[in-house]
Amino acid sequence: MLIVPEKDIADLMTRDAAFDAVEQVFAAMASDDAYNFPVVREAIGHEDALYGFKGGFDRAGATLGLKAGGYWPHNLEKRDLINHQSTVFLFDPDTGKPAAMVGGNLLTALRTAAASSVSIKHLARPDAKVLGMIGAGHQATFQLRAALEQRAFDRVIGWNYHPDMLPNIAKVAEDAGLPFEAVDLPGMAEADVIISITSAFAPSLMADHVSPGTHIACMGTDTKGKQEVEAALLARATVFTDEVAQSISIGEAQHAIAAGLIAESDIHQIGAVINGAHPGRTSDTDITLFDGTGVGLQDLAVAARVVDLAQKKGIAIHVDF
Structure with missing residues (x-):
């Protein structure tokens, strides 16, 4: 399994790469080549937090996985952490084995911005x-x-x-x-x-x-x-x-x-x-x-792009899981 920590995302992912990944996966969804799984999102009754899971499968991009995370509204004031916290997990669609774990905080911001940017373009x-x-x-x-x-x-x-x-x-x-x-x-x-x-x-x-x-x-x-x-x-x-x-x-x-x-x-x-x-x-x-x-497919698309970039730059962490 590969790990790409949150601290490395900023040096790997660009707005252009996020835009391309999101635009492509939106197109795949409309062509029925990709689909999202039902969302789980719950108020957990602790720290006023909302927590959940978004996942899906992109057949065209051979990407399978989920994002786990949510919104902790008191993080910034109490802990000097951003309120949105998440991690993306990718799996090999051929075998089901874990393929990658990727920090999802910056990616969430980039993919959300990319989605509105795609809508403005079109x-x-x-x-x-x-x-x-x-x-x-x-x-x-x-x-x-x-x-x-x-x-x-x-x-x-x-x-x-x-x-x-x-x-x-x-x-x-x-x-x-x-x-x-x-x-x-x-x-x-x-x-x-x-x-x-x-x-x-x-x-x-x-x-x-x-x-x-x-x-x-x-x-x-x-x-x-x-x-x-x-x-x-x-x-x-x-x-x-x-x-x-x-x-x-x-x-x-x-x-x-x-x-x-x-x-x-x-x-x-x-x-x-x-x-x-x-x-x-x-x-x-x-x-x-x-x-x-x-949608979960947005997260998977940008995470898969980051993993590819991390491998090319030789900074992905290999773990025998």
Whole structure:
């Protein structure tokens, strides 16, 4: 078995590599060449933590495995650790033997950012200029860096539940040479692309905060009860997702489905757009929304890429397991 520790991930994995891995696995899912296993995600009754397992099998990429981990909301304040903690385990699909154990913390941030970035590439207007950010935590910085590579944005606007955290994303914008402005939520109407990356259980972005032609990437809702945007917004939009089953059960669409505002058939796989089976955006006035629930296959795809890179560089640790 190979081990790639968390400390080595930053020197191995690039945003480009994460983007390619996620785009390819989304395409494989839409072609029925890859599928996710049912998600296990539970509140464990300790430290207010959510813990679970996401796994799957990518036949096209010969990748089998799971990610174990979750969200510990007090880690940063109590232990100076990031709140999201995870590890990816890969198995040989031919024999079932353990193949690799990979640190999953940075990979989770990179693959989540890659997913929204893929959605921007395929669904946002080509002339998008203003990028709106809702959320300013650890993962928001990864989201912003990845998004800025997909369009020639000239301005970033942002809102957060805790305004004192906005300098986190302001610095990323300024490092990219772009002005940053804090706005109230109605001010998001100026944005051509909006990324929401919070852990909220109540919506912040409302339907009337969004202008025609906007693309929204909802990246924080991955648990039953979580919600970042008003359900009515999904009724206004053409809705895409990583996996429909997760979207309607633990993703942003769960609320619109429950309210009867949309049907399961109204939700489309982003992989179908990548493959050319769905046209995606059809006009400059369409509102498109990507419900990024976070699928296990994303984790496996980026972990497999890291293992390959670690082997090529000779830094993978071999263990007789």
